[in-house]
Amino acid sequence: MVYLDNNASTKPAPEVVEAVCRVLAGPYGNPSSAHTPGKEAKAIIEEARFEVARLIGAVPEEIFFTSGGTESNNIAIFGAVGETGREKKHVIASLIEHPAITNPLEYLKKAGVAITYLPVDRNGLVNPEALKEALTENTVLVTIMHANNETGVLQPIRELASIARGKGVLFHTDAAQSVGKTPVNVERLGVDMLSLAGHKFHAPKGVGALYIRKCMQGKIKNRVLFGAGHERGMRPGTENTPGIAGLAMACRIAQGVEQTAEKTEHLRDFLLAFLKDAIAGIAVNGAGAVRLPNTLNVRIPGADASELVLALADSVAFSAGSACHEGGKSASKVLKAMGLTDDEAFCSVRISLSRYTTREELKEAVALLQKTVLQAGQGRSGQGSCP
Ligand SMILES: Cc1ncc(COP(=O)(O)O)c(C=O)c1O
Numbered sequence: 001m002v003y004l005d006n007n008a009s010t011k012p013a014p015e016v017v018e019a020v021c022r023v024l025a026g027p028y029g030n031p032s033s034a035h036t037p038g039k040e041a042k043a044i045i046e047e048a049r050f051e052v053a054r055l056i057g058a059v060p061e062e063i064f065f066t067s068g069g070t071e072s073n074n075i076a077i078f079g080a081v082g083e084t085g086r087e088k089k090h091v092i093a094s095l096i097e098h099p100a101i102t103n104p105l106e107y108l109k110k111a112g113v114a115i116t117y118l119p120v121d122r123n124g125l126v127n128p129e130a131l132k133e134a135l136t137e138n139t140v141l142v143t144i145m146h147a148n149n150e151t152g153v154l155q156p157i158r159e160l161a162s163i164a165r166g167k168g169v170l171f172h173t174d175a176a177q178s179v180g181k182t183p184v185n186v187e188r189l190g191v192d193m194l195s196l197a198g199h200k201f202h203a204p205k206g207v208g209a210l211y212i213r214k215c216m217q218g219k220i221k222n223r224v225l226f227g228a229g230h231e232r233g234m235r236p237g238t239e240n241t242p243g244i245a246g247l248a249m250a251c252r253i254a255q256g257v258e259q260t261a262e263k264t265e266h267l268r269d270f271l272l273a274f275l276k277d278a279i280a281g282i283a284v285n286g287a288g289a290v291r292l293p294n295t296l297n298v299r300i301p302g303a304d305a306s307e308l309v310l311a312l313a314d315s316v317a318f319s320a321g322s323a324c325h326e327g328g329k330s331a332s333k334v335l336k337a338m339g340l341t342d343d344e345a346f347c348s349v350r351i352s353l354s355r356y357t358t359r360e361e362l363k364e365a366v367a368l369l370q371k372t373v374l375q376a377g378q379g380r381s382g383q384g385s386c387p
Pocket of ligand 1: 007008067068069070071098100145147148149174176177197198199206208
């Protein structure tokens with residue numbers, strides 16, 4: 001099996017597995033307890049907080065552990081918007097956000113909050129001028145993702161955040177896809193809040209963190225979960241100590257993110273060249289933008305991407321630019337927002353690499369893709385054309 005779906009989830013690093021197992025089999029006290037086993041567990045969490053903070057250029061008190069990207073996004077959004085119904089409130093996002101952003105926003109919309117979704121251009125980029133125009137005196141939050149999960153396109157977060165914060169508006173970024181794959185620094189990005197997800201960079205599933213700038217913490221209150229005062233009241237629930245230890249190890253490994261990025265970028269360039277040699281008419285979605293080094297989203301003329309994913313399900317793991325459901329297929333909202341036609345989206349595939357991917361695996365994957373595309377093309381005699 002060649003695994004090329006690292007934007008969906010990644011293989012836990014061996015060092016991470018070891019760290020998780022060590023904690024799972026070891027200090028099992030409740031980190032909130034005053035006795036020694038509790039203190040041991042607490043020490044693991046505080047060490048981990050230091051590691052997460054170090055990776056993204058924050059200080060430990062700015063890190064709150066959560067169950068992952070979805071929960072971090074929900075806490076950030078509901079926390080920033082606060083009470084709904086009385087005063088008029090407005091939130092700005094982009095049209096290409098993950099459902100972990102758009103679904104909380106759609107919920108708030110029903111509660112009377114105005115939501116503006118900024119468009120993106122053919123390269124998948126938000127125009128900072130559009131943000132300037134969309135801000136109103138009622139805007140309480142701007143949330144724009146750092147890297148897109150489908151195309152890997154990186155938004156100009158520094159510029160966008162400075163526009164919002166210049167007007168006194170909180171700025172959040174969903175960095176679930178970028179942390180661990182490319183350098184991420186909250187000071188350089190200039191954001192107030194940032195979400196990260198462990199399983200996107202070789203930590204276990206079900207653990208992540210929310211960064212909240214120290215001076216903004218007074219403005220944020222968890223309105224999603226209610227419970228005891230864990231994580232200084234920001235995230236109730238006994239901490240997932242083994243998962244957090246795994247996240248810390250993944251962050252320690254990700255200190256070498258520059259080398260990882262360089263390696264995956266070389267591999268991605270090799271993959272694209274190899275694909276172009278094997279299959280005619282390959283085109284990159286988001287080609288004109290700065291993208292995550294590990295992500296390649298390409299159109300394969302004449303291919304049905306979701307059929308390709310199924311045909312190769314036992315040999316190559318990757319994703320399609322469309323989703324199959326009862327009654328048919330729908331094109332990726334992200335690709336549609338970039339102006340692609342349904343046909344272009346239907347023939348688009350996302351291939352995402354990791355620090356563990358090898359050239360040999362890519363060669364094998366391309367050979368299998370080529371064979372399947374050719375076979376399917378003959379079988380479908382010209383159907384599903386992809387310009
Ligand atoms: C951009 C983005 N945000 C949020 C999430 C959700 O993260 P999690 O699976 O940790 O809840 C994902 C996962 O696919 C994602 O790609």
